[in-house]
Amino acid sequence: xxxxxxxxxxxxxxxxxxxxxxxxxxxxxxxxxxxxxxxxxxxxxxxxxxxxxxxxxxxxxxxxxxxxxxxxxxxxxxxxxxxxxxxxxxxxxxxxxxxxxxxxxxxxxxxxxxxxxxxxxxxxxxxxxxxxxxxxxxxxxxxxxxxxxxxxxxxxxxxxxxxxxxxxxxxxxxxxxxxxxxxxxxxxxxxxxxxxxxxxxxxxxxxxxxxxxxxxxxxxxxxxxxxxxxxxxxxxxxxxxxxxxxxxxxxxxxxxxxxxxxxxxxxxxxxxxxxxxxxxxxxxxxxxxxxxxxxxxxxxxxxxxxxxxxxxxxxxxxxxxxxxxxxxxxxxxxxxxxxxxxxxxxxxxxxxxxxxxxxxxxxxxxxxxxxxxxxxxxxxxxxxxxxxxxxxxxxxxxxxxxxxxxxxxxxxxxxxxxxxxxxxxxxxxxxxxxxxxxxxxxxxxxxxxxxxxxxxxxxxxxxxxxxxxxxxxxxxxxxxxxxxxxxxxxxxxxxxxxxxxxxxxxxxxxxxxxxxxxxxxxxxxxxxxxxxxxxxxxxxxxxxxxxxxxxxxxxxxxxxxxxxxxxxxxxxxxxxxxxxxxxxxxxxxxxxxxxxxxxxxxxxxxxxxxxxxxxxxxxxxxxxxxxxxxxxxxxxxxxxxxxxxxxxxxxxxxxxxxxxxxxxxx
Amino acid sequence: xxxxxxxxxxxxxxxxxxxxxxxxxxxxxxxxxxxxxxxxxxxxxxxxxxxxxxxxxxxxxxxxxxxxxxxxxxxxxxxxxxxxxxxxxxxxxxxxxxxxxxxxxxxxxxxxxxxxxxxxxxxxxxxxxxxxxxxxxxxxxxxxxxxxxxxxxxxxxxxxxxxxxxxxxxxxxxxxxxxxxxxxxxxxxxxxxxxxxxxxxxxxxxxxxxxxxxxxxxxxxxxxxxxxxxxxxxxxxxxxxxxxxxxxxxxx
Ligand SMILES: Cc1cc2nc3c(=O)[nH]c(=O)nc-3n(C[C@H](O)[C@H](O)[C@H](O)COP(=O)(O)OP(=O)(O)OC[C@H]3O[C@@H](n4cnc5c(N)ncnc54)[C@H](O)[C@@H]3O)c2cc1C
Ligand code: SF4
Ligand code: FES
Numbered sequence: 001x002x003x004x005x006x007x008x009x010x011x012x013x014x015x016x017x018x019x020x021x022x023x024x025x026x027x028x029x030x031x032x033x034x035x036x037x038x039x040x041x042x043x044x045x046x047x048x049x050x051x052x053x054x055x056x057x058x059x060x061x062x063x064x065x066x067x068x069x070x071x072x073x074x075x076x077x078x079x080x081x082x083x084x085x086x087x088x089x090x091x092x093x094x095x096x097x098x099x100x101x102x103x104x105x106x107x108x109x110x111x112x113x114x115x116x117x118x119x120x121x122x123x124x125x126x127x128x129x130x131x132x133x134x135x136x137x138x139x140x141x142x143x144x145x146x147x148x149x150x151x152x153x154x155x156x157x158x159x160x161x162x163x164x165x166x167x168x169x170x171x172x173x174x175x176x177x178x179x180x181x182x183x184x185x186x187x188x189x190x191x192x193x194x195x196x197x198x199x200x201x202x203x204x205x206x207x208x209x210x211x212x213x214x215x216x217x218x219x220x221x222x223x224x225x226x227x228x229x230x231x232x233x234x235x236x237x238x239x240x241x242x243x244x245x246x247x248x249x250x251x252x253x254x255x256x257x258x259x260x261x262x263x264x265x266x267x268x269x270x271x272x273x274x275x276x277x278x279x280x281x282x283x284x285x286x287x288x289x290x291x292x293x294x295x296x297x298x299x300x301x302x303x304x305x306x307x308x309x310x311x312x313x314x315x316x317x318x319x320x321x322x323x324x325x326x327x328x329x330x331x332x333x334x335x336x337x338x339x340x341x342x343x344x345x346x347x348x349x350x351x352x353x354x355x356x357x358x359x360x361x362x363x364x365x366x367x368x369x370x371x372x373x374x375x376x377x378x379x380x381x382x383x384x385x386x387x388x389x390x391x392x393x394x395x396x397x398x399x400x401x402x403x404x405x406x407x408x409x410x411x412x413x414x415x416x417x418x419x420x421x422x423x424x425x426x427x428x429x430x431x432x433x434x435x436x437x438x439x440x441x442x443x444x445x446x447x448x449x450x451x452x453x454x455x456x457x458x459x460x461x462x463x464x465x466x467x468x469x470x471x472x473x474x475x476x477x478x479x480x481x482x483x484x485x486x487x488x489x490x491x492x493x494x495x496x497x498x499x500x501x502x503x504x505x506x507x508x509x510x511x512x513x514x515x516x517x518x519x520x521x522x523x524x525x526x527x528x529x530x531x532x533x534x535x536x537x538x539x540x541x542x543x544x545x546x547x548x549x550x551x552x553x554x555x556x557x558x559x560x561x562x563x564x565x566x567x568x569x570x571x572x573x574x575x576x577x578x579x580x581x582x583x584x585x586x587x588x589x590x591x592x593x594x595x596x597x598x599x600x601x602x603x604x605x606x607x608x609x610x611x612x613x614x615x616x617x618x619x620x621x622x623x624x625x626x627x628x629x630x631x632x633x634x635x636x637x638x639x640x641x642x643x644x645x646x647x648x649x650x651x652x653x654x655x656x657x658x659x660x661x662x663x664x665x666x
Numbered sequence: 667x668x669x670x671x672x673x674x675x676x677x678x679x680x681x682x683x684x685x686x687x688x689x690x691x692x693x694x695x696x697x698x699x700x701x702x703x704x705x706x707x708x709x710x711x712x713x714x715x716x717x718x719x720x721x722x723x724x725x726x727x728x729x730x731x732x733x734x735x736x737x738x739x740x741x742x743x744x745x746x747x748x749x750x751x752x753x754x755x756x757x758x759x760x761x762x763x764x765x766x767x768x769x770x771x772x773x774x775x776x777x778x779x780x781x782x783x784x785x786x787x788x789x790x791x792x793x794x795x796x797x798x799x800x801x802x803x804x805x806x807x808x809x810x811x812x813x814x815x816x817x818x819x820x821x822x823x824x825x826x827x828x829x830x831x832x833x834x835x836x837x838x839x840x841x842x843x844x845x846x847x848x849x850x851x852x853x854x855x856x857x858x859x860x861x862x863x864x865x866x867x868x869x870x871x872x873x874x875x876x877x878x879x880x881x882x883x884x885x886x887x888x889x890x891x892x893x894x895x896x897x898x899x900x901x902x903x904x905x906x907x908x909x910x911x912x913x914x915x916x917x918x
Contacts, residue, residue, distance in 0.1 A: 051799040066720065067786050069826055070728045086806060122802070129802035131795050131855050133819040140809030158819065164727055165822060172794035179790040187783060210775055239722040273695050278703055279724050408725060411750045412697075477799045526710040528703070572715045577678070578776040580718055581710070 003256075003636055003651040006438040007111040012657045013093070016115040019439075020482055024489035031056035034488055035219035035496065037204055039191045039246055041068030043163070043469060044452025045225030046170035047476025053177030055481055057488075060217060061174065061183050062206060064190040064241065064583070069171040072227055072239040073472065076163020077284035077405065079145065079155035080127075080469040082120040087144050091152040093117045098658060100467060103149045103336050104432070104460020105610035105626060106660050107259070107634070109653060111439060112457050116467075119474035124156055126477055130169035134158050147465035148285055149336035149665075155466045160284055160404045166469055170476070189215070190583065191246050192511045194222060194253050194448060197503045201448035205504075205511045209583065212576035214512055216504045218497035221447040221487060223480065224250060225472075228431035228453035230263065232591045232598065233543070234535020236428035237269060237282040243587035244594050247435050247454050255443040256636035256649060258436035258456035260594065261602035264463055264611050265544050266429035267293075267340035270412055271360040280427040281412055283363070284405055285465040288333045290368035290398065291422070293340070295352035295361050297321040305354050312354070312362055312421050323347055331665040338462045338611045338624075339665060341426035345544050346622065348425075355423055364421035369394035426544060430468060432459040432611065433601075436636040436651075440483035441475060444636075447487055451475035456634070461610025515575055518585040523568030527581060530565045531588045534558065534595055542599050547615040551603045555596055562592040593642055600637070600646050607631045628660050667692050667758040671705065673717055674765040679773050679781075685763075694754035698741065699724060699731065701753055718777040726750040726890065729825030732832075733778045734765040739829035739888045747827065747890040767832035771839070771875040782828045784874040785842060791870035792863040793846045795856050808854055815853075822849040823891045830885035830893070836877030841885035843871045844897035851904060861908040868905050 008019040026034065034057050038049040041063040049061040065071060083096040096117040101108060124142070128134065134156050135143040144153040158165040177183040188209040195203040195218070203218035229244035230236040251257045268283045268291075296302050296312075297319050304310035323343055325332045335343075344361050347353070354360050370387075373394025377385040385393070395418050399406065406417050413423070435443050435450040437457055442449050452472035459467065498504075541554035565588070573579040608617040608624035609631070617625040632653045639646035669690050676683025690708065692701040699721050706716035722730040731748040735741035741751045756762065764778065772780040822845075830841035847864050850856035856863070879898060886895045 047799075054798045065722070066730070066782060067826065069786075070722060070730050072723070072728075074728045075723045075725060084805070122800070124805045125802035126797075126799060128805040128808065129795065129797045129855055131818075131850050131853050133815050133822050133849070133853070134805075136810055136812050136815045138812050140811050140815075141806050161727065161823065164825075165819075168822065172789065173797075173799075175786065175790045176794040176796060185786075187786070239728065240724055241722050274693070276693075276696055276700050276704060278697075278700050281725050408750070411726075411746065411752065414752070414754060481799070524711075526707055528707065528710075570710060570713065572710060572713065578718060578779065581716060 001444070001638070001649050003649050004438060005109060005651055006440055007109065008439065012110060012114050015111050016118055023482060024486055026485050026489050026492060028056050030492040032058065034058065034491060035060070036221050036223065037062070037217055037219040038223045038225060039204065040071070040225030040227065041065070041174065042071030042073040042225060042227055042452060043167055043170055043472035044476045046167065046174045047473050048223055048225055048451055048480050049183050050170060050173035050177050051477055051481040053182035059183040060186065060219065062186045062189045062191055064188065064209060066187055068174055068185065069168060071167060072242045073167045074164045075239060076469055077160045077282065078147065078286040079157035079162045079466040080123065080166065081147070081154050081466045082124045082156055082470065083117050083154060084121055084124060086142060087153045089152045091154050095152065096120060096154065099150045100458065100464060101460070101658050102663060103464040104462055105663055106460065106628070106632070106655065107609055107653065108458055108460035110655060110657055115479065116458050116471055116474050119478040120470050122478055123470060123473045127166055127169050130173060132158065132165045132169045145286055146289055146334060148288060148334045148340065149464045157286065160402060163469060166473065191249070192586065193249050193507045195503050195507045196253050196445060197501055200446045202497045203499060203504060205507050210578050212579065214508055216499040216508055218499040218504065220491045220494060220497060221449065221484060223449040223451060224435065224454050225451045225476065226454045228434065229594060230428045230431050232534065232595050233428040233538045234532050235272065235277060235280050237266060237280050240279055243590070245587050245590045248590040248594055250435060250443065250448060252640055253445065254640055255445050255448060256436040256638055257433070257597060258634050258636045259433040259601065260598045260637065261542065261605065261612055262432035262461050262610060263428060264337055264430040264432060265341040265426045267337055267344055267426050268363060268424045269427035270409065271355055271423055271425040272357070281408065282429060283409060283422060283424060285337070287363060287402060287405065291333065291363040291365050292322055292367055293324050293333055293361055293363055294320045294322045295347045295354060299351060302352055302354065306356055321352070328665045335665045336462060336464060341544060342613060344426055360423040360425045362421035363424045365398055365417065369398055369418070372397035430463055432456065432461060432463055436634065440486050441480050442487060449480060449484060451480050461612055515582065515586065518571050518582060519575055521566060521569045521571065523570050525568050525570060527569055527571065527585045527588050530561065530569060531591065533561055534591060537561070538595055542602055545613045545615050546602050548603060551599050555599045558592065558596045558599065565589065565592055597637055597639055597646055601635055604635060604648060605631055667694060667753065669756065670761040672761060672763045675717070675777055676774050678776060683774065692753050694752070696753045697724065697749060698735070698751040698753065699749050718779050720779050721749055724749040727825060729827035732767045732780060732827055734767060734832060736763050739767060739832040740890050745890055745892050767828055769831045769837035771837065772828060772831065785826050785828065787874060788839070788843055788867055788870045789846065792859070792866035793850065795850060796859060810854060818849050818852040821845045821893065821897055824893050825891055827890065829888050829890060831876065833884040833888035834877065835882055835884065836880060838879040839871050839876040840879035840898050841889060841893055841895065843867055844901035845893045847901050848897040860904065861911065864901060864904045864908050868901070
């Protein structure tokens with residue numbers, strides 16, 4: 001298969017504008033006769049569905065949630081990037097483009113990333129117009145902060161609830177289109193298959209999660225905005241129900257899965273506390289603006305801490321190792337996520353971890369509290385303020401910036417982070433990999449599009465903070481609504497797609513049989529227990545660091561686990577009722593296949609880049625060693641039949657505007 | 667810690683339900699939902715049907731979790747959703763009663779799962795600003811006073827969980843509806859449609875079968891996001907003004 005990224009010709013900075021200006025359009029009267037299915041109502045899906053509705057298409061939008069507003073996007077905390085240069089600190093579209101390419105360790109497409117940087121500016125305008133209450137300065141203008149991997153302040157935020165506010169904005173726009181009759185909303189409907197007719201995506205099969213009914217939905221095109229697959233690791237910061245099924249079902253129908261092993265491990269999460277744990281909680285990256293990461297330098301202090309004989313606040317400054325500041329003086333605590341996570345792992349592997357399990361480091365706000373306190377005291381004219389007063393003032397400033405995060409931390413751990421440093425550890429957070437799409441966001445199956453975290457497009461091997469919200473909304477508001485016209489302009493003579501076609505019949509039958517199969521295993525072990533075991537394998541062998549030996553072992557373990565699942569899982573309840581265990585079974589079954597593909601992909605990539613760290617490929621200082629000569633490609637995997645080996649298709653990446661350099665944050 | 671759970675079990679909307687009693691072994695580091703996970707694992711091991719309950723983010727932001735614990739929606743802790751509630755706030759040997767949110771407008775789907783789609787329809791009635799993609803002006807062309815933005819934000823933090831309805835003896839949705847209206851009506855962007863918005867959304871709320879607000883303020887006490895009843899007062903004023911000021915009536 002020859003993969004064509006369909007990147008338009010011309011200068012990088014003009015590609016998108018020129019392309020948009022010459023694209024095929026669908027006339028308003030024709031739009032009304034064209035049906036589009038959007039699966040997903042997160043930032044990407046909701047923004048796409050709303051915009052397509054505004055344009056006049058007949059849209060059907062699906063979510064397995066009980067309301068579009070509950071999509072996992074709601075949980076995003078820290079912010080959204082945009083090259084507005086409101087801070088006058090030298091930001092520009094090119095700089096955002098460059099930071100993203102570099103941050104992604106040169107494994108993404110230049111043209112896509114540049115378009116993303118261009119669209120970023122419109123997103124902020126759109127969100128403000130919708131009433132998204134971004135943080136503001138005293139003058140009433142929009143405020144910004146910094147995120148990891150960059151040296152400008154371009155992150156817009158809404159307290160620690162940026163995703164919530166942006167999603168509510170998109171949800172409100174979607175609700176407006178629903179009330180106008182342009183979008184028909186299907187809540188509590190899970191897509192379980194894509195229907196391909198004559199090589200084109202023409203519909204989906206869904207299960208009504210309340211009644212269990214299997215339904216057919218036909219359309220001229222299908223858009224998947226179904227999110228990422230971080231939950232293949234069981235423990236992650238993703239919402240509990242996030243899953244890969246939609247994308248995986250597309251893969252089974254021939255869509256290619258790109259760079260599946262590129263997963264992001266976020267450095268600042270609340271550490272695991274026990275076996276029963278169901279998910280991990282992120283502490284936003286924005287905290288690294290003011291928090292300093294450290295571990296005790298002396299082993300005896302580590303031991304004393306673990307045994308509760310010593311408090312972190314009692315450790316003298318010179319006995320602390322601020323290892324990020326030490327190893328990466330230029331970026332310090334604001335190095336990109338992959339770098340920060342690995343550094344935490346190294347500190348813990350060397351025996352400096354500070355909780356009972358030895359898997360935690362400190363994130364300390366003491367300096368920031370005192371610094372802010374001093375400047376507050378000064379601005380209030382309190383030149384003789386006591387240390388306690390300064391601390392109190394500083395705590396107020398920190399509370400205004402991060403109050404809800406500190407509160408969340410205290411709720412979970414029972415500790416007060418104003419008084420004692422937070423304990424953090426890396427956790428799975430985001431998946432850069434996803435369905436392969438071309439410049440039009442179209443998969444290799446014509447008429448099947450993927451937006452948001454579900455596609456692989458813009459973040460290469462590592463995503464920069466505050467860029468997922470940007471990408472989801474760029475895709476949904478400003479890219480897909482245009483590019484889908486390239487396909488749909490060829491469909492204006494296609495009559496309504498008939499859901500009685502044999503392809504629909506067959507797909508429906510296959511879905512029903514698959515669900516019945518899960519019910520009929522009638523084994524002994526819960527679906528959850530299989531998921532947990534898969535997660536352990538993935539974390540151990542395909543997590544923060546990987547090796548050929550471990551990956552080979554993991555592949556076999558996953559295959560065995562999958563066989564055991566089909567022999568011994570137990571799914572209670574009935575097919576035709578509200579049955580969360582059945583939903584879980586279908587999702588875990590897909591994770592059990594995806595996991596294997598991730599391992600295969602990680603094995604293929606004999607280099608370290610971004611979030612993919614192969615132990616065999618590192619510098620003497622332990623930094624990632626990329627191999628641009630052999631691996632400057634996107635791995636797009638074809639795998640419709642799990643009894644055979646996955647087939648690799650390569651899309652070579654061309655860098656015409658940036659020079660490939662060793663990523664250095666030193 | 668050992669706990670006795672009295673859990674509401676109900677097969678479907680049409681059938682009645684009843685309490686079942688279970689014992690479960692938990693520890694104080696678990697979240698309340700993780701404790702229920704343990705119960706469900708236990709039930710599955712006995713080849714019994716687990717308790718259906720809704721949850722997703724498990725960090726207090728999606729508004730999916732919904733249950734009444736010992737008589738309180740989201741349990742006894744102030745400003746805390748069920749998923750953020752930890753077992754260290756319960757005692758060994760305690761009996762905990764767990765029920766679904768109860769309101770006519772929130773029919774039970776199964777066990778602790780209820781249908782809150784009425785909230786979506788209230789938003790569809792006018793909980794938006796009519797701006798299409800691409801129509802926006804530069805974000806900084808509308809300066810908004812920091813205090814005002816912050817107040818609008820406070821209203822916008824509502825997670826749409828429905829605890830306010832479950833807490834209210836009249837099952838009124840006024841706290842939710844007023845928070846949604848206030849968020850938009852306070853901002854300059856939302857001003858143009860403010861009067862129509864308040865009429866449409868309040869009327870839709872009534873049409874969904876939520877009860878009338880009689881200022882009990884139990885909603886504010888139980889709201890996990892501390893949404894203030896000031897929003898209700900504001901919306902009452904605006905509703906009154908909107909009906910008086912013009913011949914305008916709800917579009918519904
Ligand atoms: C805790 C946390 C904090 C984050 N903070 C930030 C941040 O500060 N800045 C940033 O830029 N990014 C952040 N991210 C990443 C970002 O939130 C996500 O990448 C992004 O929101 C994904 O949006 P999406 O629309 O692609 O998918 P989602 O929001 O996951 O939406 C997926 C949608 O698809 C639906 N769906 C999925 N499968 C099916 C199916 N089979 N059938 C029917 N419907 C289906 C779901 O119901 C849902 O509506 C954060 C992520 C996490 C986990
Ligand atoms: S007002 Fe409070 S209780 Fe009511 S839906 Fe919103 S967050 Fe929940
Ligand atoms: S599960 Fe999301 S708020 Fe409780």
